[in-house]
Amino acid sequence: MIKVKIIGAGSIGNHLAQAARRMGWSVFVVDANEAALKRMRDDIYPSRYGKWDESIKLFTSDEAPKGGFDLICIGTPPNVRSLLALDALKEKPKILQLEKPLSFPFDENLKKFLTAYKKQKFVKVVLGYDHAVAKSIDRVAGLLKEKTIGDVSTLDVEFREHWQGIFKAHPWLKGPQDTYLGYWKKGGGASGEHSHALHLWQYLAKISGLGKWRKVSSTFKVEKLGKAEYDSLAAFQFETEKGKVGRVIQDVVTYPTRKWARLQGEKGFIEWICGGSPEGDIVKFSGNDGKINEEIFAKKRPDDFYAEMLHIDKILKKQVRAESSPLSLESGVEVMKVIEASWKNLGKQGIKI
Numbered sequence: 271m272i273k274v275k276i277i278g279a280g281s282i283g284n285h286l287a288q289a290a291r292r293m294g295w296s297v298f299v300v301d302a303n304e305a306a307l308k309r310m311r312d313d314i315y316p317s318r319y320g321k322w323d324e325s326i327k328l329f330t331s332d333e334a335p336k337g338g339f340d341l342i343c344i345g346t347p348p349n350v351r352s353l354l355a356l357d358a359l360k361e362k363p364k365i366l367q368l369e370k371p372l373s374f375p376f377d378e379n380l381k382k383f384l385t386a387y388k389k390q391k392f393v394k395v396v397l398g399y400d401h402a403v404a405k406s407i408d409r410v411a412g413l414l415k416e417k418t419i420g421d422v423s424t425l426d427v428e429f430r431e432h433w434q435g436i437f438k439a440h441p442w443l444k445g446p447q448d449t450y451l452g453y454w455k456k457g458g459g460a461s462g463e464h465s466h467a468l469h470l471w472q473y474l475a476k477i478s479g480l481g482k483w484r485k486v487s488s489t490f491k492v493e494k495l496g497k498a499e500y501d502s503l504a505a506f507q508f509e510t511e512k513g514k515v516g517r518v519i520q521d522v523v524t525y526p527t528r529k530w531a532r533l534q535g536e537k538g539f540i541e542w543i544c545g546g547s548p549e550g551d552i553v554k555f556s557g558n559d560g561k562i563n564e565e566i567f568a569k570k571r572p573d574d575f576y577a578e579m580l581h582i583d584k585i586l587k588k589q590v591r592a593e594s595s596p597l598s599l600e601s602g603v604e605v606m607k608v609i610e611a612s613w614k615n616l617g618k619q620g621i622k623i
Contacts, residue, residue: 430519490505
């Protein structure tokens, strides 16, 4: 049986644990805070999924088992993730999954992790950008492969979501000032928390033939709340190596949520709307005939993480190479380069990435 260790008993840790159990895998959850483990067992997990799963084993950090795991997932805040990732490499799991964003801007420990990772060959690393492996995005990829809309001219992606949903899932937090979310320097704010959009833009640009981003122009709306300092809105405009342009918008203020992507081609368009229907995601597209087609991909929020585990299972079975996966470590590194370049050159245009 596949053995999984999940570090972090917060909201993400619960989702990952439930998804791994759906796979029939053996799950161990570790957290430095004993209260977080208790909250997972008595509150978060049973309220989300109906009841607590007694097969899940809980450990504080000082008691956690080490070694012998096929998969280690690190679902902690980004400001502590790199050091934990360094330790996890030493355990030599087959796959190390790191939540998004990969880290926080200008993290020196991330550089140490990447250096250590390159020196070894056994562990494969993937990122928690689960939307990129959703069935609906697979459909978008298929339409692009079929050249349904011809050559693609431009790509827009938006992840605009008020973070009230995050705080409802973490009722022990009073607001952004109580967590990394309220500090861009810790990997929070719109640029970090909703970097799904940056990642998805990068992935869709690659498979649609737009090429790799080369230059970025960005605008952030920076907010201060006591000691907290974060970007409530982050807007990016890209130019690719092929001279194509597109944009990304991420915010923590929009309600209702808008998670959306659109590819415009010479023959038509493809539009992806995450949660666009009560049943799930929507993919709309039109080709040469001008007919607008609409397909619904049923899902609930836990299914996003289940899709990620199904993808990881394919990597474990060597059906997919981690290096070429939509969740590759390289893709997460590229997202961090954009975030860092944008913060370092705030207000400047056409910054080389």
